[in-house]
Amino acid sequence: MPITTTVNGVDLDRLTATTDAVVADPTLAGFQFRADNHWIDGGHSRTAIQGFFGVGHEDATRAEPFTVDADEPPVLLGHNLAPNAGEYLLHALAACLSGTIAYHAAARGIALDSLECVVDGDVDLRGFLGLDHTIRPGFQQIRVAITTTGDFNDTQLAELTDLTHFSPVRDSLTNPVPVTITIARG
Amino acid sequence: MPITTTVNGVDLDRLTATTDAVVADPTLAGFQFRADNHWIDGGHSRTAIQGFFGVGHEDATRAEPFTVDADEPPVLLGHNLAPNAGEYLLHALAACLSGTIAYHAAARGIALDSLECVVDGDVDLRGFLGLDHTIRPGFQQIRVAITTTGDFNDTQLAELTDLTHFSPVRDSLTNPVPVTITIARG
Numbered sequence: 627m628p629i630t631t632t633v634n635g636v637d638l639d640r641l642t643a644t645t646d647a648v649v650a651d652p653t654l655a656g657f658q659f660r661a662d663n664h665w666i667d668g669g670h671s672r673t674a675i676q677g678f679f680g681v682g683h684e685d686a687t688r689a690e691p692f693t694v695d696a697d698e699p700p701v702l703l704g705h706n707l708a709p710n711a712g713e714y715l716l717h718a719l720a721a722c723l724s725g726t727i728a729y730h731a732a733a734r735g736i737a738l739d740s741l742e743c744v745v746d747g748d749v750d751l752r753g754f755l756g757l758d759h760t761i762r763p764g765f766q767q768i769r770v771a772i773t774t775t776g777d778f779n780d781t782q783l784a785e786l787t788d789l790t791h792f793s794p795v796r797d798s799l800t801n802p803v804p805v806t807i808t809i810a811r812g
Numbered sequence: 813m814p815i816t817t818t819v820n821g822v823d824l825d826r827l828t829a830t831t832d833a834v835v836a837d838p839t840l841a842g843f844q845f846r847a848d849n850h851w852i853d854g855g856h857s858r859t860a861i862q863g864f865f866g867v868g869h870e871d872a873t874r875a876e877p878f879t880v881d882a883d884e885p886p887v888l889l890g891h892n893l894a895p896n897a898g899e900y901l902l903h904a905l906a907a908c909l910s911g912t913i914a915y916h917a918a919a920r921g922i923a924l925d926s927l928e929c930v931v932d933g934d935v936d937l938r939g940f941l942g943l944d945h946t947i948r949p950g951f952q953q954i955r956v957a958i959t960t961t962g963d964f965n966d967t968q969l970a971e972l973t974d975l976t977h978f979s980p981v982r983d984s985l986t987n988p989v990p991v992t993i994t995i996a997r998g
Contacts, residue, residue, distance in 0.1 A: 635854030640889055645941055655937040659898045663906030665927035668821030671910040673903040675895045680937070681887050688885070692895045696907035699874070701867050703826055703915075709861045709878045711908035711981050712845045714900055717859040719991070720849030721882035722897035724857040726940070729889075740998055741851035747989075751841040751866070754912070754978055755831055764983030768991045773998035787995045792940055795897050797950030799989045803933075805905070805954045805982055809973045812926055812959035 633732035641733060647681070654681045669698035670707055715799075716745045716768070722795035723770060730789040731778075738776035745770050768799065819918035827919060833867070840867050855884035856893055901985075902931045902954070908981035909956060916975040917964075924962035931956050954985065 631638045648655045657680040663673040676691035677684060696711050698704025709717070720743040731738055746769055753763035774786065790796055817824040834841045843866040849859040862877035863870060882897050884890025895903070906929040917924055932955055939949035960972065976982055 635852075635856070636889055644889070645943070648937055648941065649943060652938065655941075655943075657935040657937055658932050659896070659902055659935065660930070660932040661899060661902035661906050663903065663910055663929040663931070665910040665914055665924070665929075666821075668914060669911040670821070671907050671927075673906055675899045675903060678885070678899070680885075685885060685887060687887075687892055692899075694880075694895065694900070694903050696903070696911070698911065699864070699866075699871060701871060701873075703823055703830070706873055709880065710845070711904045711911065713847060713861045713864075713878075714880075714904035714907065715981055715984060716845055716847035717849065717861060717880050717882070718897045718900035718904060720847050720859055721857050721900065723993070724849055724851040725855040725882070725884065725897065728851055728854060730942075738851070742998060743849040743851075744846075745849070746844050746846040749843040749845065749980055751834055751843055752838065753983070754980055755834065755841075756916075756978055757831070757835060757841075762983050762987065763978050764980045764985075764987065765989045768989055770991065770993040772993065772995045774995065775998045783995060783997065787993065790993050792942055792949050794935055794940055794950045795901050796991060796993075797939070797948050798901060799950075799984060800991050801948065801950065802988060803951045803954055803985045805956065805986050807909070807956040807958065807973065807976050807982075809958040809960065809969060811969065812928065812961045 633735065634728040634738050636729050636732040638732060641729065669696070669702065669704040669710065671696050712747070712749060712765070716747055719768065719770070719795045719799060720745045722793045723772065723790055726793040727786055727789050730792055731786060734785070736776065736778045736782050736786070738774055740776070741772065741774045743770055743772050819921065820914040820924050822915050822918035824918060827915065855882070855888065855890040855896065857882050898933070898935060898951070902933055905954065905956070905981045905985060906931045908979045909958065909976055912979040913972055913975050916978055917972060920971070922962065922964045922968050922972070924960055926962070927958065927960045929956055929958050
């Protein structure tokens, strides 16, 4: 039986193999992720998430799509059927920071016992409502408070902060992402 | 029984009342949304979403938190237990565009029958892996293809494109959001 080294639930042999493969052939690093959302009513919609492209091929490991609903709370004229889009954005950031730290810490031999990311973000509704064009519709500020336990010293704890710069969602929020939108009759 | 006007599932009387209240007292426009994520293993984590602040008070309409998992597919060393963080970001964008168009179209008297937002986005894994510091970890480009049917003419169809600028998640991606992160021992 082969000996595998797993830290933070991350198989380091596979992580090294993936990294080596991408170094040898950078075209393998190209990923395309997707989401297909159908509006239902008001602020309620449903997204199917299944296929993606990565490591040179179309992924086929998900037999069924994930289904994720979004809705608004009553104060925003919804029915609380699901979190709203802004909350999913914060979830995406928290989950991304969590995974990024777990993977990169593992690669550095830092074993974590627990990791919690508490995120909050400010929105001024006047931006969405179009009442004041100097107020952005989106988040004005997002704060993340991470607490963690594990087998690390204070120097390594500080290192974990730097690892968050590898987070794809953090980068997508702190630096502009070009978003192109087309609309057509269905 | 009062007569209510509902377009696209949006109660226009309540939308007008909310807008009027915010105009009269802009402090009501301040919202704070939240997410609390616990890392489980590898790329698997779980987020609780429940309370938020808005319209001058702490919301108490959600008796239980929403629970949302994230994971990675096998090619990214996960177990396909849930969508990954990048896919949730695309879901957040799609759901936000969907709701934004539905609400703002309703306010303009444009009735929609259907609305679909198909989103895809490109990531170069070398950014996440730290193999090339000139490559960003986040999305390099996101494309949204919206198809819609309803009671609108071509001029109004073009107007729907402009309405997407009111989307909080679109704004949060296309313009930088300050994200502050602290890490402490738990």
